[in-house]
Amino acid sequence: MYLAGRGLSSLQDSITRLKTTYPDLSTSNLHPLELDLSSIATSVAGAKSFLEPRLDILIANAGIALDNNTAVSSDGWERHFQTNHLGHFAFITTLLPLVEDTAKEYGEARIAVVASVGYTFVNGIDFDAIRKEVPPNMLGFIGGMKRYGQSKLANILFALEIARRLRERGVENVWVNAVHPGEITLLHFVGLVLIRWKVRLSLPALEAPDSSLGFLHL
Numbered sequence: 001m002y003l004a005g006r007g008l009s010s011l012q013d014s015i016t017r018l019k020t021t022y023p024d025l026s027t028s029n030l031h032p033l034e035l036d037l038s039s040i041a042t043s044v045a046g047a048k049s050f051l052e053p054r055l056d057i058l059i060a061n062a063g064i065a066l067d068n069n070t071a072v073s074s075d076g077w078e079r080h081f082q083t084n085h086l087g088h089f090a091f092i093t094t095l096l097p098l099v100e101d102t103a104k105e106y107g108e109a110r111i112a113v114v115a116s117v118g119y120t121f122v123n124g125i126d127f128d129a130i131r132k133e134v135p136p137n138m139l140g141f142i143g144g145m146k147r148y149g150q151s152k153l154a155n156i157l158f159a160l161e162i163a164r165r166l167r168e169r170g171v172e173n174v175w176v177n178a179v180h181p182g183e184i185t186l187l188h189f190v191g192l193v194l195i196r197w198k199v200r201l202s203l204p205a206l207e208a209p210d211s212s213l214g215f216l217h218l
């Protein structure tokens with residue numbers, strides 16, 4: 001198992017903490033993988049540094065929320081869209097041939113993209129706005145949730161589209177899904193209230209901790 005993230009030393013710390021917290025867990029096969037999703041180049045580089053011969057399960061979990069940095073990323077995109085969608089897009093599509101080969105040889109493989117019910121805060125993706133500096137009316141909590149929501153909508157559409165293209169090519173044993181992981185510390189209290197109010201209208205009973213196990217079922 002590989003833990004992917006920014007900075008080898010913090011990844012090593014996480015591995016050490018896992019070993020301490022779960023002494024029964026076999027962590028001898030736990031490795032760090034350096035991955036910075038904030039640019040296409042570093043996301044592809046992270047994927048290419050994965051040198052194992054098989055990849056059974058890929059969970060795309062990392063993400064940012066309510067980032068009020070107004071500048072576009074080094075690739076020229078709004079930052080939630082860059083990190084939460086484009087970074088994972090580059091990482092996953094670079095590794096997809098290995099995932100497909102794994103499924104061919106061992107029966108099946110899986111990709112789970114951690115999305116969010118935050119997608120309900122937008123009606124679509126504003127493709128003009130995501131290439132520009134963030135305007136004042138898209139800052140703060142509501143604006144931040146909208147930009148976050150766009151990136152999470154992109155996560156869902158991306159997962160559905162890879163799944164569709166795989167099936168179209170006759171690949172039946174690679175499962176690609178998007179999931180809402182439950183609600184925990186990252187979102188502010190007001191956000192939780194808003195999300196729960198929104199979610200009750202469409203998806204009842206999504207609450208941590210049970211729903212945080214959701215992606216394990218995918």
Ligand SMILES: NC(=O)c1ccc[n+]([C@@H]2O[C@H](COP(=O)([O-])OP(=O)(O)OC[C@H]3O[C@@H](n4cnc5c(N)ncnc54)[C@H](OP(=O)(O)O)[C@@H]3O)[C@@H](O)[C@H]2O)c1
Binds near residue numbers: 035065114
């Ligand atoms: N928390 C919630 O209530 C909630 C609800 C719905 C969906 N989600 C989704 O669940 C996922 C995890 O959320 P969380 O609450 O666990 O978030 P979190 O505690 O803030 O953790 C996010 C992780 O993403 C990593 N990350 C951020 N930018 C990165 C980059 N450029 N390259 C690589 N890694 C990067 C962070 O790494 P560093 O340690 O280096 O900063 C951190 O480990 C996200 O996709 C989020 O949208 C969360």
